[in-house]
Amino acid sequence: MEEIRVSVRNLVEFILRSGDIDNRRGTMADKDAMQMGSRLHRKIQGKMGADYHAEVPLRTQIDCDGFLLIVEGRADGIFERDGQTIIDEIKGVFRDVERMEEPDPVHLAQARCYACIYAEQQNLEKIGVQMTYANLDTEEIRRFSSSYTRSELEEWFTHLTEAYQKWAQMQIEWKAERKASIGKTVFPYPYREGQKDLAAAVYRTIWHGKKLFIQAPTGVGKTLSTVFPAVQAVGQELGDKIFYLTAKTITRTVAEEAFSLLKKQGLHYKVLTLTAKEKICFCEEPDCNPEKCPYARGHFDRVNDAVYELLTSYEENSANYSRERIMEQAEKWKVCPFEMALDVSLWSDAIICDYNYVFDPQAKLKRFFAEGVKGDYLFLIDEAHNLVERGREMYSATLYKEDFLEVKRFLRPFSRKAVAALERGNKYLLEWKRECEEYTLLSNIDAFALNLFNVSHALEQLLEDRESVMNRPSTDSEIEEGKKKTLDFYFQVRAFLEIYEELDDSYEIYVQHDREGRFALKLYCIHTADKIGQCLEKGRASILFSATLLPVQYYMELLSGKSEDYAVYARSTFDPSRKKVLLGLDVSTKYTRRTPAEYQKIASYIRQITDSRQGNYLVFFPSYKMMTDVRGFFEAEMQDDTEILEQSMHMSEAQREEFLEQFQERESGTLIGFCVMGGIFGEGIDLKKDRLIGAIVVGTGLPQVCNEREILKQYYDRRDMDGFDHAYRYPGMNKVMQSAGRVIRTDEDTGVIVLLDERFGQAQYRSSFPREWADYETCTLRNVKEKLERFWKGCIVPDDK
Template identity: 25%
Template sequence: MEREILKFFPYGKFRPYQKEAILFAYRIISKGIVGLLNSPCGTGKSVSVLTAFFIAKSNHSAGKLFVLTRTRSQLEIFCRELKGIKQHSGKNFVASILTSKQEICPKAKDDERLKKLSYHDFIRYCKDIKEMKLNGGCEYYTNTIERWRLTSRAQYALLRLKVISPLLPDELYNFCKEFKLCPHEVSKALMPYSEVVVGNYNYILSEAIRESIISKAKIKIEGIDCVFDEAHSLPDYATGMFSDELSTITVDRALKEAEEFRIDDYGFIEALDHVVRKLGLEAKHHHKFDEEHLIEKDRVIMEIRKLTGLNDVSDLCEKLILIGESVRLSKLEKGGRPTSYIGRCAEFVYSWINANNKSHVFYSLAVKNGDKEDMYRIGFKCMDPSIAGNIINQLRSTILMSGTLWEFQYYIDVLGIRKTYEALNLPSPFPRENRLILVDRTVTTKYEKRSLEEYYKIAEHLKEITKNIPGRIAIYFPSYEVANNIIRSMNTNIPILKEEKDTNIVEVLEFLKSKDRCIITGVARGKISEGVDMTEEGRSLLLGVIVVGLPYPKKTEIHEALRAFYKTKFGENAVKYSDEIPCINALAQSIGRLIRSQEDKGIIVLMDRRVSGRFKSKLPEDIRKDIKGFKKFKNLIETLRKFTATF
């Protein structure tokens, strides 16, 4: 096996425990079972599973590999590793890289209107223009596909791609632009010849995408070996696919759209507007703002029927969805953005009607909208991630891997995995002496203890801690509400970038790279706490990570419903699965931003006295064994100063 590993492994030396990861992945693929791999960030998981696949493939014990990621940056990591393996091994394999159709579309690159479309609206635009419904069609598509077959130009490009693949998304875009071809269609055409396909979770989890892309490429799901990267997020991703929300902003725009285009909707949009506002006001009465209030599913449809006199709301929704298509085309022809708010409202209500009562909850909420009128929303949320397990059980083999995948049984249970599985938990390869973990036991964000006095105390401690960390620092809070209350009292001269709900990751990285000393603040489970590689040339950009409070899920009516749902499915594990594991995962993801290489050093400060209590025993051993708790804040600062003096 050593010789086979060296044939495909493209680096001169192995990181600690990397061979164990390769052998584990090889065993999973060869046996055709499910594998759960917990290996800390920065340990080379990506190249390990790819190496294992090619060994298994050379031994005729593998199918076609699908590598699924959440983000483009993760996708590009796998693409680069594939390039390295191809160059090192001399093996002439084909790999297809599937990225967002909107990001790689030549027409969208040149048209600001298309860039600003929601992905959902862009897909509809793409479908319409391919079907020649507007603007004379798409030249990139017609240059690629003619009468359901590849054109001679596309066939020639495909021959070249088989030799030079894999290409990074930007490389593929430039290659296809040179031939005036559609990059997405070319990538799809390459799939039947590919040993490896890299894309996002939807290519396997979404039935519609599976049918339109994988089935058309004549790939059988039973022949797919699949890797889910950052698999700790798979339960939330799976439920998110079957959840949706609609706001009064969208409904108001739909009302204006109906008037502008003289659409007879039988009073549907007015009725929907009335229902959303009525239910939103109820939520405001119960919880004020930003907290969901559970409602009966049938209330929305009964109210719409009552106000419109309609019996079959579902049938009307289907008709309005088609009308929405015409509105999109008309707007584009007039130089506007091809979006339809009537179509969006109809699609939402249609999905509401068809959502499963047993696995979904239905809610309303009120949102403070700055100085403008309050905004109201209704939505439905899926609580059952086992849709992912239904697919995983059909795949030839599956590897779920992450740096925070300790509780293996949790993933087996909530994802509904029934296949034989094996698990491997690898220790951190990074020197323990490079990382200091301190606990401030004098503060807490426990809900019952929250007060302006406690927030001020935390702010003062943050000011002192950050003053003594001579580098870049990330501070994570349990919620935006807690963050805002504390940050406004934290007077510091260090530059701060606050994560907002619309914060761009590129902006955060540029801020970090432009300053030797600065602070970024975010929330647990937010954009800058998970899946973001805050590194430069392989080294961490951060010297300190501070986690304020414990990131337990917020106690809401929805969360209580989830607990009850888990109680029915998992009995005594309900609280563990609904509260404890999500909290520990969020905590671990936040502190995992710090150490990314053998040379990195840094400080982690956990600011909540609960960490040193019973909660500590629930933490992974890698974290638990290095924790130092302090009842006196001055002693924490002294320990911190001694550690930074060694830098």
């Protein structure tokens, strides 16, 4: 008989939730507290004596119509008191436990489930429940006790499980339908050369439950070559849910298209695209409290009905839960679209989302990736080269001295305790500031962190107190702004403390004066392998792929660190005669060579390259300043039929689209886009055929020398791992390859790639070149045009212009 398993916690949180979304009080942090409370749990359990049985597994099964519903979990403790058996449920919280008047209804429901299961197993007529709340900062404890008869618990538990049965039945029917459709789905196109081998490698990796790193040149169809075998693996019960993880919005669209292709073949698959709260919120600015947002008010009273209706609507394409579809359903039911989408994820077969939802300790989907939880998840990680720097961001944390002062000034009339704690924190920072010139590495911040716990606790009390300034409405704009700043600061403190608890030798702690003049204390995660690896271990298998995953050992070291992982180099199907790679080694972008004469030479190179054939080109520079300076020299000598577009800082989505729309196939004339390496046009854009015929990359893309890069370099140098490669060369060359990859997108494309910098002649830089560049040639300003004219003449087909 089919089995559906649900944890006690997920059952009660899903069925019994009610009321508003409200981010104004510290109770919002209790979800994070559940992830941080393991140590305190063990401490409390250890003090309860020899007769206290901790972490007792409990399980019951209910015979439903055609399936078994299995409800399972672990009771934190079971003990005897005054002749009665007591179920102990421990919850770590950030709020002041002395202010609690009663246990949270959902927490109590979890304990009542354990009590019902245990009473039935042990044939007990009565059983007690003890709710133990412990403050994670102060370790202060508050307990609530209650007692129930077995019959009343069984009646209550029956109602609870009956409410869940329709969801379980829906899932059983859908999975049968899904599996049948997968068996009929075939690869939608004839396999290109090497594509079948790539798909087979993905399937084998999932079969073995391993990680696979794929260096896949543009044009091999890597998205479909990973999605298709992953779906087939789900059909063979080698996985249950696919997470397609991306760094940029445009690559999510590519993933959606891949699933849509398979659906046209008859695949039945529920595919959800998660959109950031800021982009999907109905309000001008997300403010998740019932006084400001009508969709937050009573959200939990309506959301289950909204989700059930969405999941059981089977019109054409209804199982594509795009941003637009989610917003439409949320508007109909007057619920928060972001929170509703998170609920839809529980019942989806594939989730297309940003890296954050799996890896970021602040944003990850706790319902899938909580401590101790592991699932049959398949992780498909697109543009995986981005995960290194994104990982460093996600596992690092920063606090600013100026924020302590600003929040202290606001709270001075309202909380003596919070002001005192903030003042002590500011003194620590002031002492470090006085001794810091550029940056200072710190070996120990334990005393500061201890005080930071006090800051957190004091702010938590303000957030919990309904009479405090944080919870009183005000028409004073300064007070409202102060409340917002205080709440933001509170969450920054919580995030900092969470990272602090995870400190190990993959971190450096330092203080510095930043470019804006603020004084910062940072917990900097440098070596990300362990943190990312722990997240990937939550699933069954991981496929990490990119067109620029070179050198692959570098990425394996930082994203996994395990020698048993697999790596493959997908062969390109592209005709090498349709591509020309030139290295201009008689020019330099080194800081010591950034002179008007050198800029004039770069401008002349661009002129010679673009004069070799009219069309659309992108030129990538290492900085906005160099881009502007070179443009001045180029404009002085460019042809009348040449047009320049220039990337600007902080372009909106509409401005980006307008920029790219200019790159259309043209009968005559030349369009040149001046862009910045590593920027919005250096990755993810797809200008096929004659929409782009050339990419010119000026410089090696090395990151600007700064405190953080130097700290990173020294970290690896101390470990004999070539700090310059880790801090500068590899990140720089990745930007070069990404920029160059904007040209040559399909088998039908023809184009040129020209790299301008003397350092490209060095073996250390060429070692990062993909195999497809093995036929590169060197050139000079004198002969670059001649070489390109010869290339264009040799590769233009008769019907070409």
